[in-house]
Each structure stands twice: as structure tokens, then as C-alpha cells.
Amino acid sequence: DAGITQSPRHKVTETGTPVTLRCHQTENHRYMYWYRQDPGHGLRLIHYSYGVKDTDKGEVSDGYSVSRSKTEDFLLTLESATSSQTSVYFCAISEQGANTEAFFGQGTRLTVV
Amino acid sequence: GQNIDQPTEMTATEGAIVQINCTYQTSGFNGLFWYQQHAGEAPTFLSYNVLDGLEEKGRFSSFLSRSKGYSYLLLKELQMKDSASYLCGGGSTLGRLYFGRGTQLTVWP
Numbered sequence: 001d002a003g004i005t006q007s008p009r010h011k012v013t014e015t016g017t018p019v020t021l022r023c024h025q026t027e028n029h030r031y032m033y034w035y036r037q038d039p040g041h042g043l044r045l046i047h048y049s050y051g052v053k054d055t056d057k058g059e060v061s062d063g064y065s066v067s068r069s070k071t072e073d074f075l076l077t078l079e080s081a082t083s084s085q086t087s088v089y090f091c092a093i094s095e096q097g098a099n100t101e102a103f104f105g106q107g108t109r110l111t112v113v
Numbered sequence: 114g115q116n117i118d119q120p121t122e123m124t125a126t127e128g129a130i131v132q133i134n135c136t137y138q139t140s141g142f143n144g145l146f147w148y149q150q151h152a153g154e155a156p157t158f159l160s161y162n163v164l165d166g167l168e169e170k171g172r173f174s175s176f177l178s179r180s181k182g183y184s185y186l187l188l189k190e191l192q193m194k195d196s197a198s199y200l201c202g203g204g205s206t207l208g209r210l211y212f213g214r215g216t217q218l219t220v221w222p
Contacts, residue, residue, distance in 0.1 A: 031208055042200060042214035043156070050208045058209065090155060098143055098204015099163070104155035 003027050006091050006105035013112055019078040021108050023091030025071075031094040032074040033102065034058075034066060036087040043090065049074055050097065081112045117213035119201050124219045129191050133216045135184045135201030145177050145184040146202040150215070156200055159186070188218075196220045 003026030013019050023032060034046040035058075045058030047066040055066050063085060065077045078085055088109050094102040116138040125131040135145065144163030148156040162168055162177035162184060174187040188195055196219050202212040 033210060035212075040214065043202075043212040045209060045211055048209060056207070056209075059211070092210070094210070097208030098206075098210045101158040101161065102146075102210060104157070106155050 004091065004093050004103055004105045006089075006108050008108060009106065010109045011111070013081050013110070015082060015112055016080050019081050019110065021076045021089055021091075021110070023074045023076070023093075023105060025074075025093045027093060027095075027103070028071060029093040029095045029103075030071075031097045031102075032068065033092040033094070034064075034074065034076045035090045035092065036060065036085075037090060037107075038087050046076065046089075078110075081110075083112050086110060086112045117201055117203060117211060119199075119213040119216045121214065122217045122219070124221060125191055126221050127191055127193060130187065130189050131191060131218065133186045133188070133199050133201075133218070135186070135213060137182050137184070137201070137203050137213075141205045141207075142203040143206060144204060145175070146200075146204070146210075147173075147175050147184075147186045148200040148202060148212075150198045150200060152197075159199075191220050193220050193222065 007022045033048040035043040044060045049055045049068040067075045090107050091105040092102040119135045147159040150156040160175040167176045172189045177184045198215040200212045200215045204210045
């Protein structure tokens with residue numbers, strides 16, 4: 001199994017609070033991705049990274065920011081959580097971006113109350 | 114992302130063959146991925162097509178037509194454990210990886 005872990009696995013937070021989700025990999029893969037998955041919407045790309053300090057927006061980036069200060073960690077921050085951000089968040093890693101297989105973490109279930 | 118379309122739900126019986134279709138906007142895509150996702154679990158890789166044609170891998174095969182923006186996943190000799198969501202995804206030269214909404218396949222005994 002690819003070495004990718006997400007933390008926390010579950011979190012309940014209040015509206016308006018900041019939240020940071022962490023994705024950690026031990027594979028030294030260049031590309032890292034953050035997705036959210038909601039019923040009826042499949043996987044939607046939030047942000048992705050193509051190297052240390054290199055990030056770009058995806059389809060649903062509003063309300064989210066990311067940082068990648070080292071190869072192994074990709075952080076997703078909800079600046080001020082809203083109920084619409086209640087979702088399951090998946091991190092993925094890939095050696096060559098969209099040309100190779102991506103490996104997914106186990107997901108983080110976030111509930112904003 | 115990139116207008117990836119696939120049916121929402123499909124059903125089939127054990128032992129049968131099922132084909133899950135996927136259409137996508139052709140511009141900017143390198144190739145097509147298929148992933149399997151069981152309820153409550155992470156997606157896992159099934160196949161990647163970058164050239165036109167059929168790629169066979171055991172009971173699963175995947176087809177791509179780049180000019181038509183069309184792909185399908187063919188599952189043979191269906192088993193109960195094949196009940197899952199199947200995600201069609203495409204990657205761009207910029208490294209973005211998009212997915213469709215997924216097709217929920219239910220296999221009945």
C-alpha cells in the first residue's frame with residue numbers, strides 16, 4: 001500500500017472556526033491533491049500541488065487554502081468553516097501527475113455544525 | 114471538471130457482463146482513468162488508457178476513443194464484491210486530475 005495518511009480521520013467543528021487537514025506521504029511523489037466527496041457530486045478537485053510551494057486551484061477552491069512547505073506534507077485549511085463544507089475529504093498522491101496512477105488516503109470526515 | 118459524464122446507477126446480476134460508459138470533453142486531456150470505490154472506503158486504481166483501443170486486465174477491460182471523447186469499463190463474470198462506485202477520471206497536461214460523479218453498480222445474486 002502506498003504510504004499516505006490523512007489526519008484527523010474524523011472531526012466535528014463549529015461554523016466560523018478555522019480547520020486544517022493534513023495529508024502526509026512517504027512515497028516522495030511530486031503531485032498531491034485534495035478532493036471533497038459529496039453524495040451526487042463524486043470527487044471534486046479543491047486544490048493540487050505539483051511540487052514544494054507550487055500549488056494551483058481546482059474546481060471548488062473558494063473557502064479553502066493549501067500549503068506545501070515540504071514534499072511529504074500537503075495541508076488543506078478551511079479559513080472559516082461553513083456547514084456547506086461538511087463533507088468527506090480525500091487526499092491523493094501521484095508520481096507524475098495525471099499521467100500515472102494516483103493513490104488515495106483513507107479520507108477525513110468533516111462535520112461543521 | 115471537464116464535463117465528465119457517466120450514468121448514476123446500474124444494476125446487473127452475478128455472472129453477467131456490464132459496460133459502464135464515460136464521455137468527456139476532449140480538449141486538454143491526456144488519458145482516462147477508472148477507479149473503484151467501495152462504500153466508506155478510498156478509491157482504488159483500476160485502469161489507465163492513454164492510447165485508443167481496449168486494454169484488458171483480468172475480468173476488467175477499459176476502452177478509449179480519444180477522438181470521440183468516449184471510454185467504457187467492461188466488467189465480466191460479475192461477482193457480488195464488484196458492487197461499488199466506479200469513477201471515470203481524466204488528467205490534463207497541467208497535472209490536474211478530474212473525476213465524474215461516479216456510477217453506482219449493484220450486483221444482484
